[in-house]
Amino acid sequence: MDNLFGIEKISVGDCQELTIQSINAYAYQHDHWVIAWSGGKDSTATMTLIIYLILSGQIRQPKSLTVMYADTRMELTPLAIGAENMLKQIKALNLPWLRTQVVMSDMDHRFFVYMLGRGVPPPNNMTLRWCTQQIKVTPMQKAIEAEFDTIGEKVLTFTGVRMGESAIRDGRLSMACTKNGAECGQGWYMNTLDNKITATIAPIIHWRVCNVWDWLQVFAPQKRYGGWDTSMLIQAYGGEKVKEVNARTGCNGCPLVDEDTALDAIMEKFPKDWGYLQPLKELRPLYREMRKFEYRLRKHGETKMDGTPTKNPYRVGPLTMEARKYFTNAIIHIQAKVNRLATAFNRPQIDILNDEELSRIEWHWENNIWPQKWEGTEPLATDPFNQIYNDGSMEVKLFEM
Numbered sequence: 001m002d003n004l005f006g007i008e009k010i011s012v013g014d015c016q017e018l019t020i021q022s023i024n025a026y027a028y029q030h031d032h033w034v035i036a037w038s039g040g041k042d043s044t045a046t047m048t049l050i051i052y053l054i055l056s057g058q059i060r061q062p063k064s065l066t067v068m069y070a071d072t073r074m075e076l077t078p079l080a081i082g083a084e085n086m087l088k089q090i091k092a093l094n095l096p097w098l099r100t101q102v103v104m105s106d107m108d109h110r111f112f113v114y115m116l117g118r119g120v121p122p123p124n125n126m127t128l129r130w131c132t133q134q135i136k137v138t139p140m141q142k143a144i145e146a147e148f149d150t151i152g153e154k155v156l157t158f159t160g161v162r163m164g165e166s167a168i169r170d171g172r173l174s175m176a177c178t179k180n181g182a183e184c185g186q187g188w189y190m191n192t193l194d195n196k197i198t199a200t201i202a203p204i205i206h207w208r209v210c211n212v213w214d215w216l217q218v219f220a221p222q223k224r225y226g227g228w229d230t231s232m233l234i235q236a237y238g239g240e241k242v243k244e245v246n247a248r249t250g251c252n253g254c255p256l257v258d259e260d261t262a263l264d265a266i267m268e269k270f271p272k273d274w275g276y277l278q279p280l281k282e283l284r285p286l287y288r289e290m291r292k293f294e295y296r297l298r299k300h301g302e303t304k305m306d307g308t309p310t311k312n313p314y315r316v317g318p319l320t321m322e323a324r325k326y327f328t329n330a331i332i333h334i335q336a337k338v339n340r341l342a343t344a345f346n347r348p349q350i351d352i353l354n355d356e357e358l359s360r361i362e363w364h365w366e367n368n369i370w371p372q373k374w375e376g377t378e379p380l381a382t383d384p385f386n387q388i389y390n391d392g393s394m395e396v397k398l399f400e401m
């Protein structure tokens with residue numbers, strides 16, 4: 001493997017040395033540290049390494065270190081289980097300065113409640129990328145803000161941002177979570193956390209994907225490096241040959257990528273362990289279906305206060321109430337199918353939509369809740385409509401899908 005500049009070989013040891021140097025140079029301006037941990041490979045490497053470096057005396061212990069796990073409720077099952085296991089390990093250390101916290105978005109902003117309750121269509125790469133901000137970034141911002149309020153001083157947040165391999169080649173930092181196997185959310189943390197309440201540091205920014213796997217697969221599980229249980233994480237990324245795969249994980253059925261690479265890989269490589277998750281493959285087509293116009297409302301010539309047309313006067317918007325009910329049932333069925341198989345094969349159950357979330361979704365239906373600027377009286381997006389132009393002229397036409 002090459003170094004940061006693509007010239008010399010660099011080992012995990014060398015990488016660690018640079019990490020220690022960067023922490024010593026920047027981190028001690030702050031007494032209280034936070035690790036924004038998503039459960040994916042980069043932030044897990046960061047989290048386990050920082051704790052190891054402190055416990056082994058290679059970096060000084062801060063007054064407090066809080067490991068904040070961003071639980072989206074949508075994570076790939078082995079990743080979610082792996083994170084749970086590691087949280088238990090941290091708690092078992094029973095160190096007064098080391099705390100854990102599970103960070104989750106508030107009920108109304110959770111993935112399914114927002115979509116199936118409020119009626120906002122699934123996120124996409126083009127015009128509607130609401131998920132990362134809402135289920136990962138905002139909850140983390142709020143949690144760090146609360147930490148700042150409790151402590152009364154600026155904290156330091158560690159992220160797992162790395163420069164992707166191609167970004168290293170062309171010398172630019174890769175923040176996009178859909179590229180280079182980068183972890184969804186990490187770049188956003190770097191860019192959007194309020195620097196009045198927290199400074200950010202990316203201590204493994206110079207690590208390559210092979211260094212990350214060397215750490216997670218070879219070093220971290222050894223007792224002297226912390227004895228971290230990274231087995232689930234390694235499985236989630238495809239098992240032993242994981243180093244060859246710059247895989248991207250994230251939410252089950254993530255609508256922003258073309259394939260469920262991680263889900264496919266675990267089902268193919270570990271069919272006995274994860275084959276029962278097969279029904280989760282139905283999520284992505286379901287999200288695609290939800291975006292169809294037949295399930296959504298459309299503005300018919302929306303105008304501004306002065307009567308002129310808005311930028312997009314015929315925009316297609318939220319899911320109808322019937323569609324929300326239909327798709328909620330479909331999700332319940334998918335979850336039930338997985339859990340029936342889980343029982344049959346003695347595997348862990350999944351919990352992507354729980355009773356509390358379901359009753360909150362129903363509350364939205366009962367109270368006729370619509371996204372901002374929608375009332376539910378708008379016509380179906382497939383209804384015929386008349387096109388009104390800026391000069392006030394009208395073209396009468398039948399709109400057909």
Ligand code: SF4
Pocket residue numbers: 074123131132135136177184185249250251254255256
């Ligand atoms: S993994 Fe996909 S669905 Fe989940 S937050 Fe990231 S982009 Fe959104």
